[in-house]
Amino acid sequence: xxxxxxxxxxxxxxxxxxxxxxxxxxxxxxVARVLVLERExxxxxxxxxxxxxxxxxxxxxxxxxxxxYAARLVRRAEAAGAVIRTGTTVTGLGPDGRLSVCxxxxxxTVTARAVLLATGVRETSRAARLIxxxxxxxxxxxxxxxxxxxxxxxxxxxxxxxxxxxxxAFSALLTCRHAGIRPxxxxxxGDRATARWPxxxxxxxxxxxxxxxxxxxxxxxxxxxxxxxxxxxxxxxxLQADGVIVTGQFRPEASLxxxxxxxxxxxxxxxEVDGWGRLSDPAxxxxxxxxxxxxxxxxxWAEGRRAASAIAAHLRGDLPEGDRxxxxxxxxxxxxxxxxxxLPMAPAEGRGLAPFLQIRLATPARGRLCLWQGDRIIAxxxxxxxxxxxxxxxxxxxxxxxPPPRLTIEPx
Amino acid sequence: MAGARTxxxxxxGGGVVGCALARRFTLxxxxxxxxxxxxxxxxxxxxxxxxxxxxxxxxxxxxxELQCIREGYAEYLDIHxxxxxxxxxxxxxxxxxxxxxxAQLPDxxxxxxxxxxxDVESLTAADILRQEPALAANVLGGFRIxxxxxxxxxxxxxxxxxxxxxxxxxLIRQAEVLGGRRVGDLWEMETSxxxxxxxxxxxxxxxxxxxxxxxxxxESWFAIKPRKGQFVVYDKPAAAxxxxxxxxxxxxxxxxVVVCRTAFGNLLVGPTAEEQEDRxxxxxxxxxLEALRxxxxxxxPALRDHEITAIYAGLRPAxxxxxxxxxxDRAEGYITVGGIRSTGLSAALGIAAHVARLAGRADQPxxxxxxxxxxxxxxxxxxxWRAPRNxxxxxxxxxxxxxxxxxxxxxxxxxxxxxxxKRRTRVTMGRCQGFYCSAELARLTEGRLxxxxxxxxxxxx
Numbered sequence: 001x002x003x004x005x006x007x008x009x010x011x012x013x014x015x016x017x018x019x020x021x022x023x024x025x026x027x028x029x030x031v032a033r034v035l036v037l038e039r040e041x042x043x044x045x046x047x048x049x050x051x052x053x054x055x056x057x058x059x060x061x062x063x064x065x066x067x068x069y070a071a072r073l074v075r076r077a078e079a080a081g082a083v084i085r086t087g088t089t090v091t092g093l094g095p096d097g098r099l100s101v102c103x104x105x106x107x108x109t110v111t112a113r114a115v116l117l118a119t120g121v122r123e124t125s126r127a128a129r130l131i132x133x134x135x136x137x138x139x140x141x142x143x144x145x146x147x148x149x150x151x152x153x154x155x156x157x158x159x160x161x162x163x164x165x166x167x168x169a170f171s172a173l174l175t176c177r178h179a180g181i182r183p184x185x186x187x188x189x190g191d192r193a194t195a196r197w198p199x200x201x202x203x204x205x206x207x208x209x210x211x212x213x214x215x216x217x218x219x220x221x222x223x224x225x226x227x228x229x230x231x232x233x234x235x236x237x238x239l240q241a242d243g244v245i246v247t248g249q250f251r252p253e254a255s256l257x258x259x260x261x262x263x264x265x266x267x268x269x270x271x272e273v274d275g276w277g278r279l280s281d282p283a284x285x286x287x288x289x290x291x292x293x294x295x296x297x298x299x300x301w302a303e304g305r306r307a308a309s310a311i312a313a314h315l316r317g318d319l320p321e322g323d324r325x326x327x328x329x330x331x332x333x334x335x336x337x338x339x340x341x342x343l344p345m346a347p348a349e350g351r352g353l354a355p356f357l358q359i360r361l362a363t364p365a366r367g368r369l370c371l372w373q374g375d376r377i378i379a380x381x382x383x384x385x386x387x388x389x390x391x392x393x394x395x396x397x398x399x400x401x402x403p404p405p406r407l408t409i410e411p412x
Numbered sequence: 413m414a415g416a417r418t419x420x421x422x423x424x425g426g427g428v429v430g431c432a433l434a435r436r437f438t439l440x441x442x443x444x445x446x447x448x449x450x451x452x453x454x455x456x457x458x459x460x461x462x463x464x465x466x467x468x469x470x471x472x473x474x475x476x477e478l479q480c481i482r483e484g485y486a487e488y489l490d491i492h493x494x495x496x497x498x499x500x501x502x503x504x505x506x507x508x509x510x511x512x513x514x515a516q517l518p519d520x521x522x523x524x525x526x527x528x529x530x531d532v533e534s535l536t537a538a539d540i541l542r543q544e545p546a547l548a549a550n551v552l553g554g555f556r557i558x559x560x561x562x563x564x565x566x567x568x569x570x571x572x573x574x575x576x577x578x579x580x581x582x583l584i585r586q587a588e589v590l591g592g593r594r595v596g597d598l599w600e601m602e603t604s605x606x607x608x609x610x611x612x613x614x615x616x617x618x619x620x621x622x623x624x625x626x627x628x629x630x631e632s633w634f635a636i637k638p639r640k641g642q643f644v645v646y647d648k649p650a651a652a653x654x655x656x657x658x659x660x661x662x663x664x665x666x667x668x669v670v671v672c673r674t675a676f677g678n679l680l681v682g683p684t685a686e687e688q689e690d691r692x693x694x695x696x697x698x699x700x701l702e703a704l705r706x707x708x709x710x711x712x713p714a715l716r717d718h719e720i721t722a723i724y725a726g727l728r729p730a731x732x733x734x735x736x737x738x739x740x741d742r743a744e745g746y747i748t749v750g751g752i753r754s755t756g757l758s759a760a761l762g763i764a765a766h767v768a769r770l771a772g773r774a775d776q777p778x779x780x781x782x783x784x785x786x787x788x789x790x791x792x793x794x795x796x797w798r799a800p801r802n803x804x805x806x807x808x809x810x811x812x813x814x815x816x817x818x819x820x821x822x823x824x825x826x827x828x829x830x831x832x833x834k835r836r837t838r839v840t841m842g843r844c845q846g847f848y849c850s851a852e853l854a855r856l857t858e859g860r861l862x863x864x865x866x867x868x869x870x871x872x873x
Contacts, residue, residue: 039808040848049851087804089797089811102811106800125845127723130644130705132697135724137830137863140850147851154854217698223863251719255809255843258649266717 008033010311011099011112012082013090013256016045017297018288019118020073021059021304022311023082029312034082035110037101039089043077044070045120046143047297051150052174058298067150069297093117093260097283114283114311117257117271118304121289123168124249126219131246133229136221138243142172145245149179157243161228162186162208163216165193165200166248166388168294173202176245184241185209187216187230194248194388219244250294265327267337268292272327275344275395276310276319277303285311292339292358295390320346326404334365336387338407343398356392359407361385368410369393373402383409417582419445420775422601422610424589424624426453428461428569428760429752430616432484434576434583436764441775444581445610446573447603449588449620451862452832454569457618458756459831460641460694460726462683463565463674465499466758469524469532469557470662476736476766478527481755484762485559488568491761495571496785497564498675504560504657505540507551507711513661514552520661521555532557546653546712560657564675564790565757566835570825571786572760577824578782584608585828586862589617592628594744601628612745612771618729619691621737621750634737634750638691639666639730641683641754644704645722646715647843650679653712667754669707675790676810676838678721681708683754694725721809721843728753738763740770747771787816789838806856807849809842814856821860829863 009031012019015038026034042048047055050066057063060072078084085103092100097112123141138157140148148154158181162172165188176183186203191213193199203210214232219225227240252270263272263280270291277285287307288300295303313319327341339358357379359369366384370377371393379396398405421437423430426448434446450456465488468481492499508514517534524532533556535543540551577583587605592613594600601608617624625632651673660668666685674680681704701723709715730753731737737750747767752759788794796802796813803814820827820836827833839853840846846853858864 039805041804089805089808091797091811102797102802102805104800104802104804106802107798122844122847125721125843125847127645127845128720130698130701130720130723132695132701134693134695141845141847143844143847144850148854151851152854218695220695222692253844255647255649269719 006108006110008035008110008112009315010034010114010116011097011110012036012116012118013099014038014045014118014120014288015043015074015084015086016118016120016288016300017047017073018300018304018307019045019116020077021301022116022118022287022308023077023084024080025305025308026312027080027082029308031312031315035112036077036082036084037088037090037099037110038084038086041086043074043084043086049143049146049150050171051146051178052171055297059301073301090256093256093262093284095281114285114314116307116311117279117284117286117290118288119253119256119290121250121294122253123247124251126244126246129246129249131216131219133218133220134222136219136223136225138221138225139219140243140245142168142175142245142247145172146175149175155179155181157181157225159184159241160243160245161239161241162245162247164188164247164249165195165210166294167195167198168250169247170195170198170202172245172247173199173206173208177206183208183245184239185211187214188212189215194386216244250289252290252293254290265337265339265341267330268339272341273339274324274342275340276314277307277340278310280324282321292337292360325398325400328371329404329406331406332409334361334363334409335407336360336362343396343405345397345400347397355395357395359391359393361387361389361391363387365409367412370408370410371396372406372408373399373404376402378405382412417445418598418609419443419582420610420773421445421612421614422447422599422608423614423616425456425616425618426573426583426585427456427458427616427618428454428757429618429749429763431569431573431576432760432764433614433616433749433767434581435572436768438576438579438581439778439781440768440773441777442773444576445608446576446581446583447587447589447608448583448585449604450829451586452828453573453583453585454566454835455829455831457727457729458569459835460643460724461565461754461757462643462670462672462680463563463757464657464670464672465561465563466755467529467557467559468527468758469529470520470667471527471755472734473523473526476738477755477759480736480759480762480766482528482762483765484759487761487765488563494783495575496788497568497571498788498790500562500673500675501558502560502562502656502673503556503558504659505535505544505554505556506659506661507540507554508661509551511552516661517553517555524557529557529559531559544655544658546714547658548711548713556656562657562673562675563757567786567789568757569760570836571784574784574786574825575782578784579778583825589624589627597745599745612747612773614747614749614767616749618752619727621729621748625748629746633739634731634733636691636750637730637732638688639728639753640686640688640694640725641728642696642700642704642725643680643682643723644701644708644720645674645724646679646681647719647721648677650715650718651677653714654679658711669704671708671711677792679718681705683726691727694727696723696725719843722841722845736763738767738770740767742772787819806852807839807842809844809848810838812837812839817856821857827861829861830857833857833861
């Protein structure tokens with residue numbers, strides 16, 4: 001339970017892989033009071049309801065199921081001396097690290113010298129995708145399906161259709177298999193699976209048709225899902241199904257940031273950060289999937305560790321202060337985002353958010369990815385990628401006296 | 413259970429109008445039963461409204477609709493604080509985007525004056541943009557109606573019914589009226605929940621108004637022509653983009669696409685107006701939703717960077733005529749309240765008062781009736797998550813607590829369906845649409861709703 005006004009060194013909002021890794025690492029850096037605020041009844045984040053493999057290779061050097069992996073992360077953070085407070089919701093982000101929180105006792109304030117935001121992601125809902133039809137029961141995001149299957153041992157439907165083919169669709173398939181649910185089809189709007197091999201392979205193994213270049217137009221049913229309408233290259237068709245699993249298109253859980261007046265990058269949907277993971281208010285840092293949508297748990301964990309190093313340096317007064325340079329401008333329609341948005345003016349020397357610039361595409365593209373300042377190319381790499389693929393570039397430093405950085409795709 | 417009792421008044425239909433009628437007749441001293449065919453109230457036309465309390469500035473002059481809106485508006489202002497119902501005095505602006513629309517403004521202002529709304533105020537484009545800086549700069553002019561306000565689309569009806577129940581009325585759900593006949597001074601009604609006797613029957617069956625007339629009296633003097641309205645709802649940060657309710661210049665059929673905040677701090681764009689035969693399915697379609705999004709972005713360009721959290725469609729119980737279809741047969745003890753279109757939420761209390769006068773009963777009004785206080789869902793300052801022993805937050809997007817959900821699942825008006833639970837608490841109606849809280853909610857509601865959660869998962873907003 002929180003005291004009405006509590007002061008800590010670092011408050012971490014969100015107890016998933018990134019937040020827990022940061023908590024552990026901050027304690028190892030000798031930071032005294034590290035408090036993780038987790039709104040669920042248990043910490044661990046999304047892996048807590050992914051009752052399948054593979055988790056933990058990077059962190060524990062062994063293959064674990066999601067819940068076991070989440071439990072290990074929690075134990076490790078607690079053993080390191082971090083305090084994890086569950087059932088506690090952060091309701092507001094104030095200036096100078098002042099957090100409004102609520103729990104069963106009502107409201108309280110936590111003030112921290114630095115705050116790490118690690119609130120993760122959620123899938124894009126049926127509503128946000130503007131899928132038509134009615135609103136019967138049995139339309140679920142993967143996150144909800146996993147909760148019902150692994151936490152509640154429920155079987156919400158027998159013959160659903162799966163929308164999307166990112167890696168999370170693989171997770172949805174495994175969850176269905178665990179519960180004895182037999183999907184009728186996987187629907188993908190693009191011309192092939194987004195997660196190239198695992199989704200089609202597992203679908204084929206399970207005998208589930210994979211329908212590419214097909215869009216879900218409408219869901220029908222009064223009380224339960226009865227059927228769906230599809231539009232594809234070969235015209236329109238209908239399928240019988242008793243459920244719809246709406247997967248992927250993860251988006252950062254960033255509403256608190258918007259309400260708190262922290263700058264958001266419309267391209268990622270997450271905060272605008274510099275090379276140390278700092279936000280527009282330098283008391284705030286971010287790590288994990290909040291930064292850019294979905295990456296693996298292991299990737300988020302590594303980001304949490306690096307954010308901890310940056311925060312420890314910040315608490316020692318070792319981080320450069322001063323004006324943030326202008327964010328990278330995206331100057332090609334195929335570019336979805338580049339993060340961190342604010343490039344450092346001096347090398348981050350291992351304390352940074354990540355040693356790379358992380359880039360994603362909105363549409364497939366090939367050529368040369370070029371980062372410009374004025375008419376000078378300061379970094380480049382070859383490009384032959386598809387949406388949702390991870391694209392990295394060594395994090396460049398920029399010249400504060402040159403024009404703002406600009407990312408383009410040039411013919412190779 | 414139902415068959416054993418005889419009532420003074422039976423109201424057919426638990427929409428906002430039926431709930432207001434149950435309250436009015438109960439407070440006037442009658443023994444009232446409300447019959448609802450669905451598992452919960454507000455399951456028909458009333459579940460998908462735009463949550464605006466209208467002044468009646470654009471209603472047809474001299475119409476019954478105008479009279480009921482004016483009377484209903486005044487009574488809402490009078491009682492909302494006692495029932496703890498919200499009233500956000502945002503005001504509205506009617507905006508002209510074309511020279512043709514601009515030319516219509518003087519007539520609309522004159523109409524408002526004729527309707528008794530004398531505080532409307534003509535605005536230049538510069539005035540408008542000063543007050544609404546997020547608005548597209550190509551607005552040409554408009555006028556302001558200070559009295560137009562935002563309310564909760566459901567808590568008003570819930571409060572009316574709750575006050576009726578707390579003062580002795582009876583609610584029977586899953587009670588579809590199958591037929592009826594007049595026996596002496598009483599109606600004998602066959603319902604799917606048994607026989608009900610009542611001296612006066614009021615048909616407030618909304619989308620089924622003509623059908624219920626036929627079942628009760630063998631004929632109907634009007635025909636319901638359902639008119640569908642689709643809406644998109646934006647996430648809370650978008651609400652900062654519009655202070656006023658932003659109305660277009662209306663045409664003969666519809667008020668047109670409105671952009672406004674909601675009482676819950678979201679931003680709403682809609683409705684469409686589409687005639688259809690089907691009275692059950694309010695089917696959304698991608699093209700219409702995309703058109704609404706596009707229209708929203710034309711009005712508020714910054715909406716481009718905001719997220720849609722919900723989509724929904726409702727059916728208005730329109731008829732062949734614009735005017736309300738209210739007719740009383742006092743000798744037969746039968747009143748039809750039909751054709752209450754999109755203004756039903758604003759007019760409900762006025763309709764109830766009008767119908768009570770038509771009924772001309774001589775009951776003894778209750779002395780010192782009970783005034784229930786509704787949970788404050790739309791006032792963040794009053795929300796349960798701020799209070800001690802709330803049980804923790806279950807729905808994170810809308811910050812709904814375990815205690816709020818428990819309260820909505822118990823008592824005389826316990827939620828009868830998942831949709832009803834949502835309307836009472838807002839669970840799962842936020843941006844994640846159940847991504848985070850479905851499992852916990854399924855555990856909490858297990859065995860406590862007639863239909864398990866996943867079977868009744870109708871998103872009403």
